[in-house]
Amino acid sequence: MNWKTAVDIGAILAPVQPGLQLVEAKMKTVESSLFTPLATAFVDLIGSGGKRLRPAVALMAARFNGELGRAQYEQVISLAASVEMLHTATLVHDDVIDGALLRRGAPTLNATWNRGATVLAGNYMFARAANFAAETGNPRVIRIFSDTLEIIVEGELRQLRARHQFRQQKDEYYQRIYAKTASLFAAAAEAAATLSGLEEDGIGSLRDYGHNLGMAFQIVDDILDFTGNAGSLGKPAGSDLLQGTLTLPFFYYLQIASRPQELLDQLETLYSGDMNSDDASWTRTVAEVVQDLRSGPAIEAARQEASVYLGRAASSLAALPDNRYKQAMLDLCDFVVQRTY
Amino acid sequence: MNWKTAVDIGAILAPVQPGLQLVEAKMKTVESSLFTPLATAFVDLIGSGGKRLRPAVALMAARFNGELGRAQYEQVISLAASVEMLHTATLVHDDVIDGALLRRGAPTLNATWNRGATVLAGNYMFARAANFAAETGNPRVIRIFSDTLEIIVEGELRQLRARHQFRQQKDEYYQRIYAKTASLFAAAAEAAATLSGLEEDGIGSLRDYGHNLGMAFQIVDDILDFTGNAGSLGKPAGSDLLQGTLTLPFFYYLQIASRPQELLDQLETLYSGDMNSDDASWTRTVAEVVQDLRSGPAIEAARQEASVYLGRAASSLAALPDNRYKQAMLDLCDFVVQRTY
Numbered sequence: 001m002n003w004k005t006a007v008d009i010g011a012i013l014a015p016v017q018p019g020l021q022l023v024e025a026k027m028k029t030v031e032s033s034l035f036t037p038l039a040t041a042f043v044d045l046i047g048s049g050g051k052r053l054r055p056a057v058a059l060m061a062a063r064f065n066g067e068l069g070r071a072q073y074e075q076v077i078s079l080a081a082s083v084e085m086l087h088t089a090t091l092v093h094d095d096v097i098d099g100a101l102l103r104r105g106a107p108t109l110n111a112t113w114n115r116g117a118t119v120l121a122g123n124y125m126f127a128r129a130a131n132f133a134a135e136t137g138n139p140r141v142i143r144i145f146s147d148t149l150e151i152i153v154e155g156e157l158r159q160l161r162a163r164h165q166f167r168q169q170k171d172e173y174y175q176r177i178y179a180k181t182a183s184l185f186a187a188a189a190e191a192a193a194t195l196s197g198l199e200e201d202g203i204g205s206l207r208d209y210g211h212n213l214g215m216a217f218q219i220v221d222d223i224l225d226f227t228g229n230a231g232s233l234g235k236p237a238g239s240d241l242l243q244g245t246l247t248l249p250f251f252y253y254l255q256i257a258s259r260p261q262e263l264l265d266q267l268e269t270l271y272s273g274d275m276n277s278d279d280a281s282w283t284r285t286v287a288e289v290v291q292d293l294r295s296g297p298a299i300e301a302a303r304q305e306a307s308v309y310l311g312r313a314a315s316s317l318a319a320l321p322d323n324r325y326k327q328a329m330l331d332l333c334d335f336v337v338q339r340t341y
Numbered sequence: 342m343n344w345k346t347a348v349d350i351g352a353i354l355a356p357v358q359p360g361l362q363l364v365e366a367k368m369k370t371v372e373s374s375l376f377t378p379l380a381t382a383f384v385d386l387i388g389s390g391g392k393r394l395r396p397a398v399a400l401m402a403a404r405f406n407g408e409l410g411r412a413q414y415e416q417v418i419s420l421a422a423s424v425e426m427l428h429t430a431t432l433v434h435d436d437v438i439d440g441a442l443l444r445r446g447a448p449t450l451n452a453t454w455n456r457g458a459t460v461l462a463g464n465y466m467f468a469r470a471a472n473f474a475a476e477t478g479n480p481r482v483i484r485i486f487s488d489t490l491e492i493i494v495e496g497e498l499r500q501l502r503a504r505h506q507f508r509q510q511k512d513e514y515y516q517r518i519y520a521k522t523a524s525l526f527a528a529a530a531e532a533a534a535t536l537s538g539l540e541e542d543g544i545g546s547l548r549d550y551g552h553n554l555g556m557a558f559q560i561v562d563d564i565l566d567f568t569g570n571a572g573s574l575g576k577p578a579g580s581d582l583l584q585g586t587l588t589l590p591f592f593y594y595l596q597i598a599s600r601p602q603e604l605l606d607q608l609e610t611l612y613s614g615d616m617n618s619d620d621a622s623w624t625r626t627v628a629e630v631v632q633d634l635r636s637g638p639a640i641e642a643a644r645q646e647a648s649v650y651l652g653r654a655a656s657s658l659a660a661l662p663d664n665r666y667k668q669a670m671l672d673l674c675d676f677v678v679q680r681t682y
Contacts, residue, residue, distance in 0.1 A: 093464065096437075097457035116438035119460060120498045123434065123467070127491035130471055134487040139478045146475040150468035157461045 008338070009051055012331040015324045016059035019077060023055045026081040026132070027088075053332070054087055054188050055080035057213065061189040061206045063325040065196040075136040075195045082132035082145060083188045089125035090152060092118060097160065098243065141191045148187040155179020164244035164271055166264050170251045177218040178211075185214030205316050209329060212313035216336050219306040222247035223299055223340050226290060238290035242283065244271065248305065252298035253289070263289075303340050310337055349679070350392055353672040356665045357400035360418060364396045367422040367473070368429075394673070395428055396421035398526055398554065399533040402547045404666040406537040416477040416536045423473035423486060424529045430466035431493060433459060438501065439584065482532045489528040496520020505585035505612055507605050511592045518559040519552075526555030546657045550670060553654035557677050560647040563588035564640055564681050567631060579631035583624065585612065589646065593639035594630070604630075644681050651678055 013020065058080040062068060068076065096118050126149070133145035159176050162168055189210030193203040225240045226249050240247050254260045270285055293299070310333040317326055354361065399421040403409060409417065437459050467490070474486035500517050503509055530551030534544040566581045567590050581588050595601045611626055634640070651674040658667055 093460055096460050115456075116501050117498065119434055119437050119463075120494055120501065122460075123494040124491070124498065126464070126467060127487060127494050130487040131484075131491055134480070134484045137480045139475070139480070139483075142480075142483055143472075143475045146468060146471040150465070150472055153461055153464040153468050157458065157465065160457050160461065 008331075009335055012328050012335055013052075013056050015328050016056050019059040019073075019080065020052055020055060022077045023052065023059075023080045023084060026077060027085055027128075052084060053217070054184055055084045057185055057210055057329070057332075058083055058188040058192040060192075060325040060329050061210070062192040062196040063323065064193065064202055064206070064320050065198040068196060072195060072197070075138065075141075076192055078132045078135040079141060079191050079195060080188070082129045082136075083184060083191075085125055085129035085132060086145070086149060086152070087184060089122045089129060090156070092122035092125060094156075096122070097156075136191075136195060138191075138195060140194050144187050144191045144194070148183050151179050151183045155183070159245060162245070166246070166267050166271075168246060170248075173246065173248060173251060174215075177215060177222075181218035181221075182211050182214030185210040185217065202320060205318075205320060208316035209313045212309045212316065213329075213333065213336065216306040216309035216313065216333070219248050219302055219309065220336055220339050223249055223302050223306070226293060227299060227340065238286050241289065242286050248302045249293060249298045250289075252301040253293045253296065256297060299340075303337065306340070307337055310334075349672075350676055353669050353676055354392075354397050356669050357397050360400040360414075360421065361393055361396060363418045364393065364400075364421045364425060367418060368426055368469075393425060394558070395525060395529050396425045398551055398670070398673070399424055399529040401533075401666040401670050402530040402551070403533040403537040404664065405534065405543055405547070405661050406539040409537060413536060413538070416479065416482075417533055419473045419476040420482060420532050420536060421529070423470045423477075424525060424532075426466055426470035426473060427486075427490060427493070428525060430463045430470060431497070433463035433466060435497075437463070438497075477532075477536060479532075479536060481535050485528050485532045485535075489524050492520050492524045496524070500586060503586070507587070507608050507612075509587060511589075514587065514589060514592060515556075518556060518563075522559035522562075523552050523555030526558065527552040543661060546661060549657035550654045553650045553657065554670075554674065554677065557647040557650035557654065557674070560589050560643055560650065561677055561681050564590055564643050564647070567634060568640060568681065579627050582630065583627050589643045590634060590639045591630075593642040594634045594637065597638060640681075644678065647681070648678055651675075 059076065062072075062076040096115060130145070130149075133142050136142065155176055155178070158172070159180065162172055162176070186207050187210070190203055190207035193206040198206070222240065225247065226238060228237055236242065241250060254263065257263050266285070267289075270282055314330055314333050317329060320326055400417065403413075403417040437456060471486070471490075474483050477483065496517055496519070499513070500521065503513055503517070527548050528551070531544055531548035534547040539547070563581065566588065567579060569578055577583065582591060595604065598604050607626070608630075611623055655671055655674050658670060661667055
């Protein structure tokens with residue numbers, strides 16, 4: 001992360017900083033009865049990362065229906081903590097599934113804990129997330145939470161199944177990123193707007209914002225997986241492709257490839273289901289593809305597409321009253337695409 | 342399972358059979374969008390087992406405040422399905438954690454699916470369970486659900502940590518079986534009674550019933566783990582001890598052992614953390630302990646203790662009106678202890 005980006009996001013999030021601190025504190029309330037080593041691992045993991053964009057979107061989306069009452073604000077904090085805890089739980093389970101040893105550059109739970117403890121740690125976080133959602137006491141919000149949990153898990157199943165299916169349709173990519181990322185941004189915005197007592201039109205607009213921002217955010221993440229380096233990513237560049245997950249830059253790369261069928265044939269032939277993702281010939285081929293992809297127009301095409309989603313996100317706010325939260329939401333759109341430069 | 346027992350439980354559950362069928366159907370509604378092989382695996386797993394005692398307790402506990410309205414009955418069905426789905430999800434994850442290849446005599450998901458799909462299958466079931474709970478639209482019920490989920494997961498973590506801690510206190514055993522089993526029986530009864538609109542005294546009584554029945558049920562399960570055979574259990578006798586989990590019969594066995602410290606020394610010396618539970622010398626020693634335990638009074642002592650819990654379960658129903666559901670709940674108490682003969 002470069003210094004300029006870090007400063008920008010801090011400024012953008014300033015209006016919701018007090019709320020984010022409450023969310024952070026809430027996430028770190030680990031029941032004292034839970035044994036200490038696990039609690040420590042939780043807190044480290046929770047503390048190690050991310051920009052808390054999901055709770056930030058929730059905190060902003062709650063600000064379009066006048067002042068929040070004290071009880072309402074507490075509900076919004078619970079919702080925001082629920083969303084981020086759910087997100088963190090899926091990261092923990094991703095580590096079990098991928099066997100990934102590095103994420104965000106920090107050793108994951110998986111590296112020091114055995115599989116069982118990791119699965120249970122993720123479950124515990126799911127339970128906390130469900131509990132935070134239940135704390136809102138709002139049936140619609142709770143329903144949004146459980147529906148989204150189902151969408152996310154189903155999306156992860158789809159992603160797992162789609163690995164190494166080199167001839168999949170691009171449509172499947174959009175389904176996956178909606179399920180894995182955009183659905184939770186959309187849920188955060190919709191649920192927070194609901195808690196603020198906004199009318200349906202406004203709730204719908206904010207949901208659209210979250211949805212489109214989330215799509216763009218994931219596309220950008222997928223771009224960074226190609227353009228970043230091991231230092232900034234905490235994992236090798238091209239790690240998605242390495243594990244057989246196809247993302248938008250790859251689809252564009254295929255589109256402009258002179259002999260796409262031959263490339264797919266090569267990848268399919270090379271890759272065998274029993275193979276480890278660190279097989280030498282596979283790693284070498286993927287590295288070549290990554291190199292070639294980075295030097296061509298695929299990255300820029302994907303970036304343009306992210307910008308389209310961000311444009312939609314910004315447009316969806318048009319009918320909402322202007323305030324500093326709306327400005328922050330618009331600035332967030334700029335921030336997301338800026339990450340790729 | 343012998344024929345007589347099978348007939349008995351069917352008769353006991355007869356008053357709630359229509360409800361159980363609705364629960365069963367609800368659990369099998371797998372979203373069509375979910376890919377087919379996984380759906381099939383779910384349905385097989387869900388269909389393969391158990392006596393559905395948890396939803397049965399929920400369906401019975403809802404029947405102490407007059408006739409249920411149609412909407413109320415649907416809420417109770419949702420709750421009952423939620424409880425059983427949550428239970429099933431924990432079984433799926435247990436398989437990831439234990440690496441157990443057999444449970445209830447049927448091949449588990451783990452045997453045919455890879456680890457990732459199994460973790461996600463469990464998560465999907467958690468999501469469905471949360472969704473069923475949310476369907477009740479009752480904040481207290483939803484809160485009971487998420488609290489119980491947290492208790493169960495924390496209990497599993499405790500159990501994992503306590504493995505091979507041969508000098509643990511008997512108290513830890515009671516904490517574990519409350520968390521892993523009794524909490525969900527208690528939640529099923531409390532939530533169902535809440536949905537029926539019963540007053541607090543009645544809800545508390547039914548919760549107590551669920552709690553005590555659940556404690557007894559788990560003790561009996563732990564007895565059967567020693568007294569059963571591979572054919573009836575779908576796993577070797579003594580499998581708990583084999584994987585280092587201490588249960589009530591073992592605590593009684595220690596209590597009456599002529600040289601308990603020597604036995605513990607022996608187990609501790611023999612067992613090493615890196616060892617597989619199928620290490621030959623470990624397996625042999627455990628088999629000897631199982632043999633010795635079965636021929637002594639430990640089993641009977643544990644059975645007596647289960648009876649004490651069942652007596653408390655029955656007593657807690659005293660103030661509730663007599664009806665066929667109450668009779669069924671009393672008969673369930675007899676059924677539970679009868680399983681050990």
